């Protein structure tokens with residue numbers, strides 16, 4: 110069997126818990142817990158806290174590691190508590206005019222809907238585009254058909270752009286059906302049209318290599334594929350786009366903020382040009398100590414290696430289910446996999462079986478120590494770099510058996 114690129118022994122994983130739901134919440138490596146403990150020891154004895162090393166150095170190291178993950182510059186990283194807060198920073202900071210429009214795919218996770226809907230009072234409209242025939246969301250979500258490899262969601266998005274569209278806001282990888290959108294193609298088309306592409310990247314960060322050409326902003330929390338606790342993530346912004354945003358106005362967003370030889374009350378200063386201009390004061394250092402360890406682990410293994418491993422486990426699971434009642438779903442998902450249309454979420458559509466069926470299936474998994482998740486008509490199985498071929502085989506055995514009993 111192939112060794113996984115992230116050694117499972119670095120986590121607290123055991124036989125009783127097969128966790129395939131980092132698309133909801135990722136497991137944290139032991140190193141992150143150790144780092145938090147070390148940091149808390151310093152909080153107990155604040156005289157051990159180092160200004161350069163801890164207060165300034167830790168966030169700087171984290172911005173650098175986040176930049177390495179994205180293949181970007183650390184100056185373009187802002188530390189933010191969540192994906193939502195990154196998107197809100199963009200939504201609130203952008204120089205809108207009444208009549209402007211934000212376009213988004215239908216059925217976005219709400220963190221990529223509410224920040225734009227909140228702009229209605231400023232005269233900004235929010236419009237959703239269905240991505241394939243039979244695509245539904247909201248109260249009709251369960252009646253939606255699932256995406257197929259023959260759909261061309263990017264073409265639908267681009268065709269829907271209008272003269273008032275200023276910004277296209279979308280999830281790189283969709284939370285419920287797992288479809289991955291082509292950022293390169295959308296970015297190039299947005300650039301041509303003078304539209305800003307803003308990405309909710311949380312379902313791909315840490316598990317899929319990203320290309321940011323043509324993207325204006327990319328927001329992620331750290332608690333899913335990035336394997337850190339909830340509470341800290343980051344926002345990447347393209348430099349010229351960032352200059353168009355209002356700064357957050359925090360005391361650390363200005364030149365020489367921590368140069369105490371200069372009076373702090375001297376307000377004659379410029380805003381910083383880098384990502385710190387969008388941060389909201391002193392970052393959460395405790396969380397930073399954890400997220401830094403998680404990112405080091407991921408960058409050490411390399412996102413391309415993690416993605417390749419995840420793809421091979423997905424293929425193995427789909428192979429094993431070929432002759433099960435999931436056959437049609439396996440074919441749909443395999444075609445999406447081959448077309449490079451998936452991230453780490455394999456989303457099995459309920460196919461008319463309904464909500465109760467999926468909930469019962471989920472519970473039968475829990476009884477076997479398998480922790481998957483259900484959202485909007487899909488059973489989601491999410492592999493990461495620490496999963497093994499034996500894990501994929503265990504999932505296949507559950508789904509074959511459970512499908513028979515739950516039917």
Ligand SMILES: Cc1ncc(COP(=O)(O)O)c(C=O)c1O
Pocket residue numbers: 132133190191192193194218220221280282283284309311312329330331342
């Ligand atoms: C696509 C997507 N975006 C955003 C979020 C939530 O992000 P946050 O809590 O970091 O704001 C989720 C959570 O499931 C998600 O799936």
